[in-house]
Structure formats: structure tokens, C-alpha cells
Amino acid sequence: MSDTAPKIAPPHLGEPYLLTPGPLTTSYAVKQAMLRDWGSWDGDFRAVTAEMRKMLLEMINDTKGEFDCVPMQGSGTFSVEAMLASFTPRDGKVLVLSNGAYGKRIAQTLDYLNRDHVVIDKGDYMPPRGEEVTAALRADPAISHVVVVHCETSSGILNPVAEISQAVYAEGRKLLIDSMSAFGAIPLGVSEIRYEAMVSSANKCIEGVPGFGFVIARKDELQAAKGRSHSLSLDLHAQWAHMNKTGQWRFTPPTHVVVAFLEALKAHRAEGGVAGRGARYADNRDVLVEGMRGLGFETLLKDRWLSPIIVTFFNPAHKSFDFNSFYEAMKRKGFIIYPGKLTVVDSFRIGCIGQMDADVMRQVVQAAKDSLNEMGVPDAAPPEQALIERARLAA
Incomplete structure (x- = not known):
């Protein structure tokens, strides 16, 4: 510190x-930041959004500029669904690594999305390991993507994402990470851990308040996601393209929450x-x-x-x-x-x-x-x- x-x-x-x-205990400064009203299309708020996206990208050490940050209204689960719908092809197949309630929720979401998937269920006590991932991928060439929860908070287990990433890319597949409860406190630098996209939320380790999540993804994956989402409001490509063109959110953003989150980001940097x-x-x-x-x-x-x-x-x-x-x-x-x-x-x-x-x-x-x-x-x-x-x- x-x-x-x-x-x-x-x-x-x-x-x-x-x-x-x-949600968690926030600082008085974060609470105080919500006392002002903001115009969602105003230049001052567009500047807040731009600074927030920039500070989040700095946290993954993307020195090559290959990633971008897309904030998404709603709870963290909204952003998880947006990631899954936008980055898993409709004719692809997903391997879900599950050891708790949030891995099960990912599988349930894929059911709703009609995405073909299989699950390695480790129960409540143990993490998925690299060798298990390797075996599953070799046994099923149809699998295109692997999804893992970084920290499974139903048990408190911290999953070995670096080991899992190595196994995934050694077999030529792609990794998506639900880092909802870990990002900001557990390193996820792209030079150390390879992945296509990760998702987190305002009200977790960065110590903001609930109201939106965000996806950090490779720009080429965002480009490839055009027209893939099942949802108007959860379409990451559309949100990304609109935000980069206008500096604005497509639909009304949680303005007070975003400004409070920027205050939380500054405190995170200071710590x-x-x-x-x-x-x-x-x-x-x-x-x-x-x-x-x-x-x-x-x-x-x-x-x-x-x-x-x-x-x-x-x-x-x-x-x-x-x-x-x-x-x-x-x-x-x-x-x-x-x-x-x-x-x-x-x-x-x-x-x-x-x-x-x-x-x-x-x-x-x-x-x-x-x-x-x-x-x-x-x-x-x-x-x-x-x-x-x-x-x-x-x-």
C-alpha cells in the first residue's frame, strides 16, 4: 500500500x-461522488466514461493495445451473459469449468443461449486443473471455447487460471474468464495470462457500488462479434462500436454509479x-x-x-x-x-x-x-x- x-x-x-x-463496504468518498447529477450525453460525463475505460485497461498491462474495455449496464451477470453471447459462436461448443454456483450459472446461461456445451464439475472443494482441460479438449475437437470462474465465491476457491490458460491455448482453443470477484485484486495481466475476454463488475474488488459491469476483450474478438448476440441491449459489439464513435453509452447509463466508480478507481491506484x-x-x-x-x-x-x-x-x-x-x-x-x-x-x-x-x-x-x-x-x-x-x- x-x-x-x-x-x-x-x-x-x-x-x-x-x-x-x-456489494461491499465503500469509502465515504465513493458515496459522496454520487451526490451530483450528470447528463448522460454531456461532454463531462463522456470524459468520465473515457477515463474509466482507460484506467481499467491499464490494469491488464496491454502494452500492444490489443484490448478494449466495454462497460455494460446491469448486474455482473448481465455482463457475463453479454460476453458469452457475443464471443461464443452459435455453431461453436463451450467447455465450462465449474466448481460452484457461478460455474453452474454460466452453464445455465449457455442453455438459454442455445450454445452447445459440456461441463467439468469439480464440486465445492477442488479447482479444475490443466491436465483435465487438456484431456477434455483432446477428446472433443468440437470445443471452441473454455470458460472459467476466476474466484468461485460460493466456496471462496481461487481457480488456477494461468495453468488453465496454458492448457487451453496449447490445444488451439480460446479462453473466457469470469473474473467478477477477483479483478482488481488478483493479477490478470495479458502478458502473463492469455485470454480473449474477461468480465468483472463495479461493486467488487475496485470497491464501487452496484449498477454496471465491464468486459475487457481483444479488439479482433469484438469485431468478430458483430451480429452474433441474441440481445439488443446486451450486444457487446454494438455497445463498443457506439461508444467508440460517440463517447456515449447506447442506452441510459447509471451515471451516479459510473462517477462513483471513477472515484473508486483513483483510490485503487493510490493504494x-x-x-x-x-x-x-x-x-x-x-x-x-x-x-x-x-x-x-x-x-x-x-x-x-x-x-x-x-x-x-x-x-x-x-x-x-x-x-x-x-x-x-x-x-x-x-x-x-x-x-x-x-x-x-x-x-x-x-x-x-x-x-x-x-x-x-x-x-x-x-x-x-x-x-x-x-x-x-x-x-x-x-x-x-x-x-x-x-x-x-x-x-
Whole structure:
């Protein structure tokens, strides 16, 4: 973190910390940026859009100028669908690498798009590996594209995208990355990791507010996408061409959200960019995991796969533990946590991203300890069966 980086401050006006993978706790400066109204076609707002796109492209170190940035209105899922519809040919075939809810959502989206696809489903515990991708591609020459979630926040696992990319391009195929919850904190430089396009959102690691996502893609892929999308509003080529011609969004943009995001981008740069932001989040994770394990909690994942974005913990086995009661107790203490999304065992999640530092994470651990005491839970150890199931599935 640079010496000029903004200091972490408590949420404004007594707001609780959002310990989620986005929306997340934002700075007062980001909130304050939304107090002005903007004309969506005005030159001042066009300048904001241009600067935002430029700053996002700087984060992938595209020294050859091969990529461009296309913002897209809506939630992150809108941008994921736009990427899939625009960059996967209608007569192509997609390999989906899935190990959680968001990989499953990609497959569901491809169903809606009538794109032929196959899935490697790794369950909740393990990442897809390069050798598995290689084997799948060699077995099916019809596969043209591979899609992977960078950080699968339903479990908190950080997938090995560099390894996957090497396998994909060694077999002459193309890679698309859903980096919704990782971009801005985990490196995704195009000189180190090859891909055709990646997608992320305003309200994740760059610490803006919800309202739009963005796709960063190769310009030749954007050109090739003309006429391919199933949707008027989610057509990336049309958005890109119109924006480059006029400087404007095709349809009404979330003006306040975009201006707040530019403020968040400036703070991201001041913190040291991807490296600085990622270091703070990793510190948050380490403090959180050490403290929660000290209370008896156990993480779903082994340390090797723990992301600095969000951590999944097993629910305690003690008969007095009830997640809803634990949630409400944590909220009263100023922390909103996240329920689990696992299908096999009961769990909950605690995010490490947003306007939080190690001191806040120590407060989270203390709040968890106090909440357990209030519930009469002396030990947060998980059910033995949960650990057995984890070992079995991870074998």
C-alpha cells in the first residue's frame, strides 16, 4: 500500500460492515461522488466514461493495445451473459469449468443461449486443473471455447487460471474468464495470462457500488462479434462500436454509479493498484482465518486454495448453534455476513474485500466469539461428517 493511499475508515453513519463478495463496504468518498447529477450525453460525463475505460485497461498491462474495455449496464451477470453471447459462436461448443454456483450459472446461461456445451464439475472443494482441460479438449475437437470462474465465491476457491490458460491455448482453443470477484485484486495481466475476454463488475474488488459491469476483450474478438448476440441491449459489439464513435453509452447509463466508480478507481491506484489492493485483502484473510480457527471454526478449503476474496466456514456442530441467530448477533455487532451456498454441508461465508483492514478483521473475530458465547456455543468445531466429506471429495 502506498503512503498516499486513503486510510480505512468506519462505514458512514453507523452502517454495518458488509462482509460479502459484493456489494461491499465503500469509502465515504465513493458515496459522496454520487451526490451530483450528470447528463448522460454531456461532454463531462463522456470524459468520465473515457477515463474509466482507460484506467481499467491499464490494469491488464496491454502494452500492444490489443484490448478494449466495454462497460455494460446491469448486474455482473448481465455482463457475463453479454460476453458469452457475443464471443461464443452459435455453431461453436463451450467447455465450462465449474466448481460452484457461478460455474453452474454460466452453464445455465449457455442453455438459454442455445450454445452447445459440456461441463467439468469439480464440486465445492477442488479447482479444475490443466491436465483435465487438456484431456477434455483432446477428446472433443468440437470445443471452441473454455470458460472459467476466476474466484468461485460460493466456496471462496481461487481457480488456477494461468495453468488453465496454458492448457487451453496449447490445444488451439480460446479462453473466457469470469473474473467478477477477483479483478482488481488478483493479477490478470495479458502478458502473463492469455485470454480473449474477461468480465468483472463495479461493486467488487475496485470497491464501487452496484449498477454496471465491464468486459475487457481483444479488439479482433469484438469485431468478430458483430451480429452474433441474441440481445439488443446486451450486444457487446454494438455497445463498443457506439461508444467508440460517440463517447456515449447506447442506452441510459447509471451515471451516479459510473462517477462513483471513477472515484473508486483513483483510490485503487493510490493504494498501489492490483498488488496493493490484493495485499490488503490477503492480510484480511490471514487475520480472519487464524482468528476463526482459534475459536474452533474450520475452513471449507485447505490453505492452498483459499482466496483473499471470501472464506467459507463450516457451521459448528454444537446443538446450540443456529446460523440465523448467529447472523443476527453478528449484525447487531456491526457485521453482515453471508450464508453458505454449498449443497453438501451447512456453512457460512465471510468476505475479506471492501473498505476493511486487518484491525476490522480482528473485530470480526471478537464479534464471532461474543456471538458464540451469547448462544451458549463453547466450541465452533464442525461436524465430523463435514470433515470426512471434505476429505473424500478432495481426494
